[in-house]
Amino acid sequence: MLTQRYKCIVQYDGTHYVGYQVQPNGNSIQTEIEKALRKMMKGQTIKIDASGRTDSGVHALGQVIHFNLPIQIKPESLQLALNSMLPADISIRQVEKVSDAFHSRYSAKGKKYVYRVDLNRFADPFKRYHTLHHPYRMNLDALKASLDKLVGEHDFTSFCSTKTEKENLVRTVYVAKYEIDEAANELIFTFIGNGFLYNQIRIFVGTCLQIADGLKQPEEIDRLLEVKDRNEAGPTASGKGLYLVEVYYDNTFKEKFTHF
Amino acid sequence: MLTQRYKCIVQYDGTHYVGYQVQPNGNSIQTEIEKALRKMMKGQTIKIDASGRTDSGVHALGQVIHFNLPIQIKPESLQLALNSMLPADISIRQVEKVSDAFHSRYSAKGKKYVYRVDLNRFADPFKRYHTLHHPYRMNLDALKASLDKLVGEHDFTSFCSTKTEKENLVRTVYVAKYEIDEAANELIFTFIGNGFLYNQIRIFVGTCLQIADGLKQPEEIDRLLEVKDRNEAGPTASGKGLYLVEVYYDNTFKEKFTHF
Known part of the structure; x- marks a missing residue:
């Protein structure tokens, strides 16, 4: 199936999280964003990748993530949808469509x-x-x-x-x-x-x-x-x-x- | 008994409090400061007065309180003692000895x-x-x-x-x-x-x-x-x-x- 890759710049207050990455012992930024995407996609799981982990309590003003969606959606609409479902300590600052060659971690310089x-x-x-x-x-x-x-x-x-x-x-x-x-x-x-x-x-x-x-x-x-x-x-x-x-x-x- | 009146300037993040004043339904700034004073005074209750109430969730950079102590203590030592016992969202910014004519609420202009x-x-x-x-x-x-x-x-x-x-x-x-x-x-x-x-x-x-x-x-x-x-x-x-x-x-x- 054809998919569209999206790059997002994410801001978060890391105080109440075990860190960016999914952990067995608590809530993570990744979990929250994947949950919001799943809600938006009516239950379909969307895997996301980030530029790297951040530890427990660490904050981000410009973390970068990417994921593929099986639908075309305007970046602005995607940002609005995600921000309306994310908790108040995580915010999507920017969304853009990117080619499949872009990878938030491997493309980082x-x-x-x-x-x-x-x-x-x-x-x-x-x-x-x-x-x-x-x-x-x-x-x-x-x-x-x-x-x-x-x-x-x-x-x-x-x-x-x-x-x-x-x-x-x-x-x-x-x-x-x-x-x-x-x-x-x-x-x-x-x-x-x-x-x-x-x-x-x-x-x-x-x-x-x-x-x-x-x-x-x-x-x-x-x-x-x-x-x-x-x-x-x-x-x-x-x-x-x-x-x-x-x-x-x-x-x-x-x-x-x-x-x- | 002779007492000494102290005036304190208090800073607090009101997020986790029901407000400045003691309430039946949750924790207040006043409760925390009185608790710290009681600890410092080995169990003796010290009543404090403030310039006024602040509501639930309201913050202060310069709330003013006063209280009488049955002991003489250097303002700087009192500040250090209180700050070491107060939770991290309340901080005593300044302490001074004042005369009994001073009242944090009635003297406010x-x-x-x-x-x-x-x-x-x-x-x-x-x-x-x-x-x-x-x-x-x-x-x-x-x-x-x-x-x-x-x-x-x-x-x-x-x-x-x-x-x-x-x-x-x-x-x-x-x-x-x-x-x-x-x-x-x-x-x-x-x-x-x-x-x-x-x-x-x-x-x-x-x-x-x-x-x-x-x-x-x-x-x-x-x-x-x-x-x-x-x-x-x-x-x-x-x-x-x-x-x-x-x-x-x-x-x-x-x-x-x-x-x-």
Whole structure:
């Protein structure tokens, strides 16, 4: 049967989910979207694929999924139908028809994540599920130096969960930086790369905050890239500060960000 | 016994509460703060007073409470102790010692509220408990005209819940305005007055949005101020978009805002 492939950009508040992917132990983003599609398709199961998983509590502003439908429907109508059936913490931001050559995971050329840190002395009640609270005085020069060392093509074994099923742990990081949002009193990390390993950003953040706190020196990053041992790196920072912001399907994003 | 009075500025996400005040049917902000104080005081009950109630789902950036303690404790230590015992959706932002002449409700000279409206076509998942979703094209000139008509000293009977226990429903509104936050895609109302009646801001917003939507004309406000009948006004807008931002205890705030 002829089918039409659709690409959707999805936004979600991950607080109440076990993560993007279907899990035995709770509700997932994938489950909710498949449920909405099944309802729309009068009981027919539609399998969806995403650019990658996000962990429990992790959020998305620009997760990308795709699926095939046995019907033709206008992207705008599909968006309206899905949003009317999805729970309020998941929203379809954009829908487009794509060719069968497009695959949300295999066609991805890169990703952008941000990680938000609440710097208020007492945690902001409105950000309790959306930032990591870290109210300590930090050495921002050391933080910048450690982030700079993460940029480039490296074997990131030290920064990857041992639960990974991947063999090749070499990835390229194009951007690893922080900004201070004075008005919000937040420190915001941005990471852009050609792909990220299981827990990679969260271990980056956990390790860089240790360095910013003065517990270790920026040169620790050189050592970690060398030793290739997850147990040597810092803790995995909480998922609640992490946002998948954008998935790139066109290599031009690299030209914009490559400066090494 | 000699006691010391303390004034606290409190911030809370009202989503999971029945409101500020103790209710038979669920958990309140007041209950949580009194529970924390009782824990701190080894079981002794400390009664607290606030500048006023906030409804179910309504938030606060600057609610003010006061209470007397039979002990002397540094404001900073009291803040730390309370915040360590309060749930993550309530936070004490500031503590100071005050004289027994200070009363959070009776000494209040005015209040500032904001009301946030999410203008995105599809509701932003991250704002679902913190804004009213109203994605319709609005007549902003009509909105401004209707807000202007609310400013001044009026009998606000039409804009007050019939459940009120107050007899005098004359209040003065110093500021009634809106701004558009383009980056956030929000319309933000600000109201400053010498005091607000039960549901007053929410009925203001419900009525003004009807006018902005073209269902009624700005002159409707004149009529409502005249007829003094709650049933004639617009609906009570959801509490989730409403924030108590500041309570004024000094009349100088009026000079800043009075322009009528």
